Amino acid sequence: MSTIKKFQVTFDCARPERVARFWCEVLGYVAPPPPEGFATWDDFNRSLPPEDRDAWFACSDPSGVGPRLYFQRVPEGKTAKNRVHLDVRVATGLIGEERLATLEAECARLVALGAVRVRLLPADDENESCIVMQDVEGNEFCLD
Template sequence: MAPRSSQVFNLTFDAADPARLARFWATALGYELEPPPDGFGSWEEALAAWNVPEDRWDSASAVIDPDGVLPRLFFQKVPEPKTAKNRVHLDVRAWRGDERAPAEHRELVDGKVAELVEAGATVVAPVDDLGSYWVVMLDPEGNEFCVT
């Protein structure tokens, strides 16, 4: 049996400004902007070589896990604005899996929230429910996500 790629799916976001949203989510998740294909020094060089009209160069962007394990996030330009609540959202974990005291967990969540506000996110509301703490946020285009 041939080995399977660790990236079994992309997660795609509709966006008004794909590059801006890609930069935000790279910051939020510790990802990096997807580099241009081999043989090209930049995406602009690749797009020009592929005869993509310049007015379409801002139609997509992507970010990748630097370790090549987690899914690629793809951002595609769409003409319509976001109009409804997400049915699926990402949870950005401020901690890395080891159990933490509630006060330390809150401190890590609040630190990540501050970093993401600086990157363009908006706080909707902190939630403290039965000993669990998270913060509901919006990315720069209004997509809901939580910091846990």
């Protein structure tokens, strides 16, 4: 008998804390408190050797239901389309103009946070409308 496993979603990025804080705003996630003995994350980072500073950051669903998100610094930039992306479910159960209005309102909120709107995928015979977007470092995601 198989059991459901907990998992985290890991993002490769240039600036882990910046990307993590963006996703906190998108999803209502929270950053953890700084490690014990440090008043702030900046204090913690200053305690590390220069090459290890700002190397990672994480955030989690405050309700404990969603997966932890982990952001790790990598030297290379993004060069291709994501093979995996997040669908941010803001219009579940809505159709037509009501769905579009909800998607557009959330799109405007996220653009103000630094996201980029890529394109609207209009409804067809099989799928409802969604908006393809990019986060602050160009990682694709969909408003669904």
